[in-house]
Amino acid sequence: MSAFLTVENAEFEYEISRSKFIAFCRRVRSDEEATNAIAEIRKKYRDATHVCHAYIAHECARNSDDGEPSGTAGMPIMDALRGAGVNEALVAVVRYFGGIKLGTGGLVRAYSYAANGALSAAGRLEAADCKIYKVSYDYNVYKKIEKRELQSLYKIVKQEYNRAVDLTYAVLNGDEFLKEITSLTQGKFVAEELGERRVERKIVT
Numbered sequence: 001m002s003a004f005l006t007v008e009n010a011e012f013e014y015e016i017s018r019s020k021f022i023a024f025c026r027r028v029r030s031d032e033e034a035t036n037a038i039a040e041i042r043k044k045y046r047d048a049t050h051v052c053h054a055y056i057a058h059e060c061a062r063n064s065d066d067g068e069p070s071g072t073a074g075m076p077i078m079d080a081l082r083g084a085g086v087n088e089a090l091v092a093v094v095r096y097f098g099g100i101k102l103g104t105g106g107l108v109r110a111y112s113y114a115a116n117g118a119l120s121a122a123g124r125l126e127a128a129d130c131k132i133y134k135v136s137y138d139y140n141v142y143k144k145i146e147k148r149e150l151q152s153l154y155k156i157v158k159q160e161y162n163r164a165v166d167l168t169y170a171v172l173n174g175d176e177f178l179k180e181i182t183s184l185t186q187g188k189f190v191a192e193e194l195g196e197r198r199v200e201r202k203i204v205t
Contacts, residue, residue, distance in 0.1 A: 002172065003128035003154070005203070006088040012117035016110055018098025023118035026090040027125075031060040034090050041092050049097040052111060054078035055090035068095075072107035080115035088127070091115045124203040130154050130170035132194040135181060137165045141188045148184055152177040155199055164190075170199040 010025040024041060028034040034055040042051050052073035054063035063074030077091050093114045102110055137145070142165040150169075158168035171177040174193065181189055 003126050004087045005085055006125050006127050006200075007084075007086050007119070008123035008125060010118055010122035012114060012121050014114065014117065015098070017100040017102060017106075019100070019102065019110070020096040020098065021110060021114040022094040023114035024090075024092045024094075025118040025122040026092070027088055028055055028057050028090045029088050030057050031062075033057070034060070034062070037090055038092055041094065045094045047096075048094045050095040051092060052077060052095070053090060053092040054081055054115075056081050056086070057088050057090075068107060068111075069104055072104050073111045076108045076112040077115040080112055080119055083116075084119045086119070086124075089119075091118055093118075125200045126203055127198060127200045128154055128170075128172060129196060130172060130199045131174040131177075131196055132157065133169045133171065133174065133177065134192045134194055135167050135169060136190045137167070137185065138188065139165060141185050145184045150177070150180055150184075152180050155201055157199065168194070170197075 007025050007027055009027060012023045014021055026037045028037055034057055038053055045051060050066045050068055052064060052066045052068060054074050054077035063078045065073045073093065077093060081089055081091060093111055152171055152173060153169060154172050155170045156167060157170050160166040169177065178191060
């Protein structure tokens, strides 16, 4: 299992040669979510000249020029997404034409600038599909290891203090995690695998 970078929602707006560009960055987890997000933006900006977009959601990667000359809008937006190294991400750019043509080169630069502006404004999240383990330690065992850094740990999901110390861990590799815990505690723990789920953490820049 591996982690990937995704986005938080953001907006970015600018004008050039009287054309107004409003760019939206949205988190989308599937082709259906992307389609719905684009439809919402189109509905809100129904009077816009164009609503161009690109998105990447794992196996789905699509883009649209929405009436702009071929390759001048959708692909520059897609290039911005790929350059940012993000997944589960949509950028849609609303354009209100101001009466002055920008030319193909100008359009590519304008849509690239708008897309990168929205991506720069968006916060980042790291997401991973993790194995979840609940591990119980006696208090004396836990005191010996509580400040030790686990190399195989992705995130502590939950921490409880009952008759024992119960920690719920999210890990990318279950075998490596159990091996590391065994080495640290000399096997003095009880572990229960709780399945798998998506776990996310905020990236602070």
